[in-house]
Amino acid sequence: MTAIPLALDGYLDDLPVPGDEGLTASFRVISSPTDDAMDETVWACRTADPHIAHSLLTWMRPGDLLRIGGHLVLPGPDDEGGPQLSVDTLELLLPAPTRHPADMVLDRYGPYLVVFDPGVHTVPVFTEAGTWVGTAEDPDAINDLIHAHETGSPPDGT
Template identity: 80%
Template sequence: MTAIPLVLDGYLDELPVPDDGGLTARFRVISSPTDDATDETVFACRTADPHLAHALLNLMQPGDLLRIGGHLALPCPTDEGGPRMNVDALELLAPAPARHLAEMVLDRYGSYLVVFDPDVDTVPVFTESGTWVGTAEHADTITDLIRAHEAGSPPPTP
């Protein structure tokens, strides 16, 4: 397998998939040098860095503009699978634009679930097993609420 050093900017295509209990992650990045859909390339990516995997699984969302660095692994003709980007550097360049909500939406932040209701600013947060985490005052404070929960702090009262 040939590995080519590469840095590229692109959009996170979908929620990352955890491997090895969340220590590694698989994800896809869509990159286009011209912003024309006909020039887009989808890169299958993987990171073995637990810090990057944590950031991808807990802080990133589809549509985020990322700068990724690593090595593009090109398979030999006898290898199975296609090209893959082994990522060892990750930078959030711009968060995904806020989506205009017309109805209630359930979304995932890593192993947490949040409920967006277009009629209210507050956002209820639960673990994927259904444990109550708390209510974020608005979408920008969801990550703070999750961090407080993981640190063992009681949920703030609205």
């Protein structure tokens, strides 16, 4: 394997995937030298630095503009997989803009549908077949409500 030092700026593509007990993380960064979609490159990245992994898993979100540095590892003829950037430095250059839905939004949680209304704090939840599940007190309580529906236990765990 060949390792080439590399630094680049790019946007976090999706949520990072935790590795060993959160001490590592895998993620993708989209970079373009010209800001033209035709010139975009998607970089498969991995970090073994627990501090970088923690930052990625805790504070970063898709769309954040990052500056990353590390070593591009090129596989040899007997290695499986493609090139991967082993990241050892990470800097947040610009956070992704916060999105505020202006209208009611219907979202899917697997076989469940939820309705987000910016004027209301509670979130109605029902199955895709139309069966009423209940109302979550806030967006953070949706998973608890779905779990309670699936297990037949009260949403608050009592």
